[in-house]
Amino acid sequence: MIPTSYTKTLNRFSKFPSVSEWNSKIRSSISQGCTQKALLLFRQMKQSSIEPDKLTFPIIAKASAKLSNLRLSESIHTHVLKSQFMSDVYVQTALVDMYVKCGRVDVARQVFERMPERDVASWNVMIMGFAEFCGAGEVMGLFRQMRVGGFRPDSMTLMALSIASSNSQNLNMVRGVHCIGVQTGIDGDVCVANTWISGYSKCMDLESAQMVFRGIPVVVRTVVSWNSMIAGYAFQGKFVEAFGLYRNMCSDCCNPDLSTMVSLLSSCVRPEALLHGNLIHSHAIQSGFDSDVTLTNTLISFYAKLGDIDSARFLFNGMNERTRVSWTALIGGYAEKGDVDEGFALFLAMEATGEKPDAVTLVAVLSVCGQAGTLELGRWIHEYATSNGLGKNVIVCNALLDMYSKCGSMSEACEVFLSISERTIVTWTTMITGYALNGEFKLALDVFSQMVVLGLRPNHLTFLAVLQACAHAGFVEKGWMLFRMMTEVYKISPILEHYACIADMLGRKGRLKEALEFIQTMPVKPDAGVWGALLGACKTHNDAEIGEYVTYRLLELEPQSAVPYVAMANIYASEGKWDGVAKFRAMMRSKKVRKSPGHSLVQVNGKIHTFTVEDMSHPKGLFIFAVLDSLALQLKEGLEPLLDCGLG
């Protein structure tokens, strides 16, 4: 159906317009965003027997690219082949670009290969296509061919290379492209410099990103330069720095846009940035940005990740238009909660609307399965991934690995691990964590050794995984060796979790004094996690002296926590020192600290059963305890459990 306004426009046309008049009319329709109108004009032009010229095809190819319409693109291609411009470099380049924009880089490559002659622009569109759809190696290969062919790169070439390197998060390539830019004198182009800021940021090299940013003269900096730098800090969750840049941006009279808001908000996905995030939300409402899909998706993720699933759901329910990102963000929120029912229901609802899940959606659903330990559902998602062509996707495989190991099936985790052709650092770390989680400490360390032999660089989480394996297995010397390796060989500064791990490792072995000295000489202030690890060990080894010292340190940090009081009371009780027990119970009372009793929940056939310690209030309480006693006995004797308490 042709809108009346278009027909009116056409009627206002002079009776016999020339081809250049048609061209400019079509071009202006495209620039106004009226792509359909442009195509209609093209059809009218053909009907009025005006032959398209050399300029018409690139203009109309651009319209088809904007619509990502493959059938239309093929028909334009056929028109070109029948025309006198079938060998023209300008027209052919437009066809390559059109196919790239339609997501058919393979067809674009075929057209490119058959071009009788090429110029820098044709190389650029092909490299840009590769940058979007292929790996960094293939992009650089194409660039080398271009250089061998005697073509000199321009700013477009550099931008394409830069985008390819940041997409693949390849720091060496970003550096290489930066060098080429400096050598060829293209480093003065602000658009190119912006892609370097983004490239360095995505490779976590904020120092270099800052260096490029500061190198752009203040008057030349664009909103994109600021946004790229803010996004860099946001990517690492550095919200204080991101907001600092935002303030500088405003004082430099650069107006923030929607991208600025989205980046700032994404830097706030951490509990300590909740207020900053709320501020951005209200600012977005005031500026009318809150109807934007991207911003709403970020808001959903922000609330869901910070545990406010109701707000996330409210925003999701109120959306006029949802994308797969909206669904994935909310599923991710239920994964965080471990709510498998809601998470999976949402996944099915998404499918029912016809929205296709992608790799990231499956990762979120698998995370739900891992959190909840639902192995059968996890296997079902595995089959779903395979039958939808995502079974080889590395992030899906990593999530499968994590799901299987959390569900206790290391054999299936191993199968997935072996099937991954391009293992990333996440793959290896997940495998190490999986073995450690399932008590296979030796295997966890073997996987680590294999990884190091292969020349892969472990990160701080890999070391956390091996240190935890050592702590749980009691491999103290090995643990120390790895800790030194991390700091001295890999130059990774330990974070609080690493220190807590070492304290735990020494404490479990009963080396409490050593653990205490270690904590007291740490270069950073120990937090509750570090002291808590030592207190746990004091409890295990009944050391009231060190325990009491640790308790006071913990109470300085968390005065309202009941844990230290209870731990100390228990240590004294086990030694029969009732004065000590009374002292800590009295302290608890005077500080009005209350300990909520620990309880467990079991869901059977949709009904949730709650149990606390020595709790007989359940209708089948007596029977359940009898079964538990029987189970304990059978486990002690190494027998298979025989009884079923019949909750279902």
Place this chain on the structure above:
DNA sequence: TTAGGGTTAG
């Protein structure tokens, strides 16, 4: 040229 959902820990 910039922005949204995701996997390793907790």
